[in-house]
Amino acid sequence: MATSSRLDAKIPQGPLETKWNKYRSSVPLVNPANKRNLEIIVVGTGLAGASAAATLAELGYSVKAFCFQDSPRRAHSIAAQGGINAAKNYQNDGDSIYRLFYDTIKGGDYRAREGNVHRLAEVSGNIIDQCVAAGVPFAREYGGLLSNRSFGGTQVQRTFYAAGQTGQQLLLGAYSGLQRQVGMGTVKMYNRHEMLDVVNIDGKCRGIIARNLISGELERHSAHAVLLCTGGYGNVFYLSTNAMGSNVTAAWKAHKRGAFFGNPCFTQIHPTCIPVSGEHQSKLTLMSESLRNDGRIWVPKGKNDTRPGSEIPESERDYYLERRYPAFGNLVPRDIASRAAKERCDAGYGVGASKLAVFLDFAAAIERYGKAEANKNNIHNASDSDIIAWGKAVVKEKYGNLFDMYKQITGEDPYEVPMRIYPAVHYTMGGLWVDYNLMTTVPGLYALGEANFSDHGANRLGASALMQGLADGYFVIPYTIGSYLANEIRTGKISTDHEAFVTTEKEVKDRIDKLMSIQGNTSPEVFHRRLGKIMWDKCGMARNEQGLKEAIVEIRELRKEFWSDVKVMGTANYFNPELDKANRVADFIELGELMCLDALTRNESCGGHFREEYQTEEGEALRDDENYMYVSAWENKGTEEWELHREDLVYENIKIAQRSYK
Amino acid sequence: MEGNMSLSLKVWRQSNKDTAGGFENYKLDHVSPDMSFLEMFDVLNEQLIEEGKEPVAFDHDCREGICGACSMYINGRPHGPLRGVTTCQLHMRSFNDGDTIVVEPWRAKAFPVIKDLVVDRDSFDRVISAGGFISVNTGNAQDANSLPIPKEAADEAFSAAACIACGACVAACKNASAMLFVSAKISQLALLPQGQAERSIRAEKMVAQMDAEGFGNCTNTGACSAECPKEIGQINIARMNREYLGAKFSSSAV
Numbered sequence: 001m002a003t004s005s006r007l008d009a010k011i012p013q014g015p016l017e018t019k020w021n022k023y024r025s026s027v028p029l030v031n032p033a034n035k036r037n038l039e040i041i042v043v044g045t046g047l048a049g050a051s052a053a054a055t056l057a058e059l060g061y062s063v064k065a066f067c068f069q070d071s072p073r074r075a076h077s078i079a080a081q082g083g084i085n086a087a088k089n090y091q092n093d094g095d096s097i098y099r100l101f102y103d104t105i106k107g108g109d110y111r112a113r114e115g116n117v118h119r120l121a122e123v124s125g126n127i128i129d130q131c132v133a134a135g136v137p138f139a140r141e142y143g144g145l146l147s148n149r150s151f152g153g154t155q156v157q158r159t160f161y162a163a164g165q166t167g168q169q170l171l172l173g174a175y176s177g178l179q180r181q182v183g184m185g186t187v188k189m190y191n192r193h194e195m196l197d198v199v200n201i202d203g204k205c206r207g208i209i210a211r212n213l214i215s216g217e218l219e220r221h222s223a224h225a226v227l228l229c230t231g232g233y234g235n236v237f238y239l240s241t242n243a244m245g246s247n248v249t250a251a252w253k254a255h256k257r258g259a260f261f262g263n264p265c266f267t268q269i270h271p272t273c274i275p276v277s278g279e280h281q282s283k284l285t286l287m288s289e290s291l292r293n294d295g296r297i298w299v300p301k302g303k304n305d306t307r308p309g310s311e312i313p314e315s316e317r318d319y320y321l322e323r324r325y326p327a328f329g330n331l332v333p334r335d336i337a338s339r340a341a342k343e344r345c346d347a348g349y350g351v352g353a354s355k356l357a358v359f360l361d362f363a364a365a366i367e368r369y370g371k372a373e374a375n376k377n378n379i380h381n382a383s384d385s386d387i388i389a390w391g392k393a394v395v396k397e398k399y400g401n402l403f404d405m406y407k408q409i410t411g412e413d414p415y416e417v418p419m420r421i422y423p424a425v426h427y428t429m430g431g432l433w434v435d436y437n438l439m440t441t442v443p444g445l446y447a448l449g450e451a452n453f454s455d456h457g458a459n460r461l462g463a464s465a466l467m468q469g470l471a472d473g474y475f476v477i478p479y480t481i482g483s484y485l486a487n488e489i490r491t492g493k494i495s496t497d498h499e500a501f502v503t504t505e506k507e508v509k510d511r512i513d514k515l516m517s518i519q520g521n522t523s524p525e526v527f528h529r530r531l532g533k534i535m536w537d538k539c540g541m542a543r544n545e546q547g548l549k550e551a552i553v554e555i556r557e558l559r560k561e562f563w564s565d566v567k568v569m570g571t572a573n574y575f576n577p578e579l580d581k582a583n584r585v586a587d588f589i590e591l592g593e594l595m596c597l598d599a600l601t602r603n604e605s606c607g608g609h610f611r612e613e614y615q616t617e618e619g620e621a622l623r624d625d626e627n628y629m630y631v632s633a634w635e636n637k638g639t640e641e642w643e644l645h646r647e648d649l650v651y652e653n654i655k656i657a658q659r660s661y662k
Numbered sequence: 663m664e665g666n667m668s669l670s671l672k673v674w675r676q677s678n679k680d681t682a683g684g685f686e687n688y689k690l691d692h693v694s695p696d697m698s699f700l701e702m703f704d705v706l707n708e709q710l711i712e713e714g715k716e717p718v719a720f721d722h723d724c725r726e727g728i729c730g731a732c733s734m735y736i737n738g739r740p741h742g743p744l745r746g747v748t749t750c751q752l753h754m755r756s757f758n759d760g761d762t763i764v765v766e767p768w769r770a771k772a773f774p775v776i777k778d779l780v781v782d783r784d785s786f787d788r789v790i791s792a793g794g795f796i797s798v799n800t801g802n803a804q805d806a807n808s809l810p811i812p813k814e815a816a817d818e819a820f821s822a823a824a825c826i827a828c829g830a831c832v833a834a835c836k837n838a839s840a841m842l843f844v845s846a847k848i849s850q851l852a853l854l855p856q857g858q859a860e861r862s863i864r865a866e867k868m869v870a871q872m873d874a875e876g877f878g879n880c881t882n883t884g885a886c887s888a889e890c891p892k893e894i895g896q897i898n899i900a901r902m903n904r905e906y907l908g909a910k911f912s913s914s915a916v
Contacts, residue, residue, distance in 0.1 A: 076729070088807075129806045179790040244722055
């Protein structure tokens with residue numbers, strides 16, 4: 001099977017270790033006087049968008065940034081908890097750029113590009129330097145140096161963190177850099193604006209149509225390049241750890257205008273989330289993977305055990321991750337931990353009222369930390385209650401905000417009783433197909449961060465999303481965009497009166513008018529919930545051929561029903577969250593079909609994509625490298641029609657093996 | 663529907679910033695104590711849509727207490743009755759069956775109402791643009807561990823940096839002062855060695871922008887800190903005042 005002629009990943013030649021260095025030293029440059037005349041649109045202001053917008057403005061480009069939130073600081077990167085990886089080897093525990101590269105490829109179940117991932121590992125250290133310089137208050141040791149912790153799928157400590165609020169601190173660092181440029185007038189910020197289409201002229205992306213979410217007006221914005229930094233599409237499942245506003249619309253519009261969609265079925269189900277409590281649930285809340293550093297995951301050894309966790313004796317507990325995966329224990333990668341939890345619950349060992357939960361227990365960690373504190377303070381006859389109290393204080397310092405959040409949501413105190421957790425949709429490895437320059441299949445249209453497909457293969461390791469977002473924005477796009485823009489210096493200002501802008505704006509307006517005019521009986525929220533149920537049941541943690549085929553039929557029916565029965569209240573001429581939601585749900589429905597189609601076509605199990613037909617006797621994912629070691633890149637050919645293009649994955653540096661964490 | 667609480671809601675409705683608003687009364691049944699306050703509003707909105715009425719507009723996004731979007735003034739308190747909790751993390755178990763709950767937007771001159779419970783907080787972004795940063799371009803940084811920072815300083819900077827810019831401090835203050843928000847950023851950067859170079863000019867510029875936005879002054883009531891969902895300490899305001907005064911004495915700018 002050869003790579004499709006439509007896909008050129010543009011990976012530089014030469015040895016892996018020198019590809020990036022050599023490439024960035026030879027990529028065409030744009031001189032400062034010309035940069036001022038080149039306009040760049042950045043859509044989304046999370047880690048990728050904010051860092052890209054700020055850095056490109058620093059370089060001298062003329063930048064416009066857009067976000068749908070009321071402030072760029074509210075992008076959902078803010079909610080990332082656990083940390084950010086970097087191959088600094090500050091702990092002297094054997095880490096290196098190669099090891100981070102290797103862990104990421106292996107963690108992604110050998111479905112990511114070597115070249116991209118190695119570059120990611122190479123710039124990871126620069127990210128930490130940059131963030132510290134920008135005033136990000138990372139956790140530190142008493143000696144004043146940076147602290148690290150472990151994350152899943154690795155055996156070194158390379159994760160930098162700021163309590164359980166690392167995403168917040170990193171985003172505020174990038175945001176402050178962005179606001180600095182806004183203050184200087186080099187970035188024009190458009191908040192409460194949603195991109196509703198891209199505008200292509202003569203085969204190149206030349207701008208966007210955005211809706212001012214306050215006034216309802218449609219606006220035309222032209223640029224020499226457009227960067228989509230719009231995050232992932234986990235909300236297609238309705239319930240996920242994404243923010244309520246997180247959506248696929250920008251990426252989906254790009255897809256319908258010619259950008260191929262890569263690996264849409266690769267979704268990450270995060271193992272440690274607070275379980276669903278009822279029908280009213282609007283979103284799910286993550287409990288950081290960092291908790292698996294210290295928490296032990298278990299279920300009762302007997303089925304249907306209804307005793308509270310704290311009353312079940314040690315001998316009647318099954319620490320199933322430690323049992324099945326002794327080498328990595330509770331720190332196996334997310335896809336494996338999630339499937340193992342599902343397996344136990346499906347087999348009847350689940351806990352809590354819904355029986356769809358397992359315990360995450362800190363009792364052992366509290367005791368261990370308490371004893372360490374006693375030793376540190378030279379106390380050799382401490383009482384048990386003192387040890388527990390000191391241990392709780394240490395745990396509070398490490399995870400306090402997470403424990404508070406858990407207590408607030410569930411009404412239970414995790415310092416006293418084990419947490420109950422269950423897997424939930426968290427991240428999407430799939431996204432717009434991009435080449436090494438982060439450009440989509442539409443010239444001039446780029447995708448950064450979670451919005452692209454490129455670095456995490458079929459499963460992302462913990463603390464790597466923040467790393468990729470900032471790598472793309474701070475250290476990749478500022479170089480790679482030159483290879484395109486160097487040829488655009490003669491283009492001149494692009495007029496928004498061009499016919500392409502007029503037509504595209506009209507198409508956007510027609511769709512909004514259509515949504516407003518249906519006035520059926522069902523709210524966008526109800527459609528979203530129904531789509532989510534189809535996706536979770538049939539394209540969720542486990543998938544099979546029959547279910548996926550059914551799902552496609554159901555989603556097509558849902559789409560028809562949506563366009564004849566949706567009810568959007570309010571008007572299109574002013575602030576209207578119902579209309580915003582209807583627009584987003586319409587796109588999620590179309591995406592849902594493509595995800596099922598992709599999952600159906602990939603007849604293997606890998607990473608987060610688990611096809612029940614393809615598993616080992618022990619229930620592990622069974623890859624088919626012979627036939628499926630490729631990126632699926634889907635081209636949209638019209639309503640409910642797609643063509644599959646394949647990019648073969650070539651591994652020259654890593655020996656492909658069955659992924660084992662035993 | 664799985665709950666059994668019944669509530670009376672008095673909710674502020676306002677079409678836009680130029681028209682007068684007023685309270686509307688709604689009855690809501692079958693509320694579950696496990697719902698969050700915003701999920702209760704989701705249920706209300708679905709009920710309104712069924713009745714053919716326009717749903718209540720409110721800001722919200724992450725629903726896990728960190729983005730700072732949600733902003734309801736509940737029974738006279740920003741983010742409701744609990745300490746250290748945002749509206750999205752407030753659950754209905756904090757209320758009783760039969761309660762009447764009054765919900766208003768943030769009220770401050772610098773936060774004009776956009777619609778219903780949604781206000782415009784762009785003024786906060788402009789204050790940050792005035793100086794809430796360290797002027798370091800990408801690529802200039804030295805190795806992260808070449809600059810040891812005492813743990814206490816890093817921890818203190820972190821607790822100031824935990825601010826989510828929701829605006830509860832402004833809403834809580836009888837003067838609509840933004841000093842807690844502004845001082846949190848000034849403190850974070852003043853406590854870190856990286857922030858020293860621009861320490862004076864930062865305090866001057868951010869305070870000047872804060873005043874220009876129409877926020878009120880501080881009269882040391884402490885409501886801001888008491889109502890802050892991230893429990894940002896009032897000590898930051900004292901630090902900001904020291905920074906500002908020191909900067910003014912030696913000022914060469916602004």
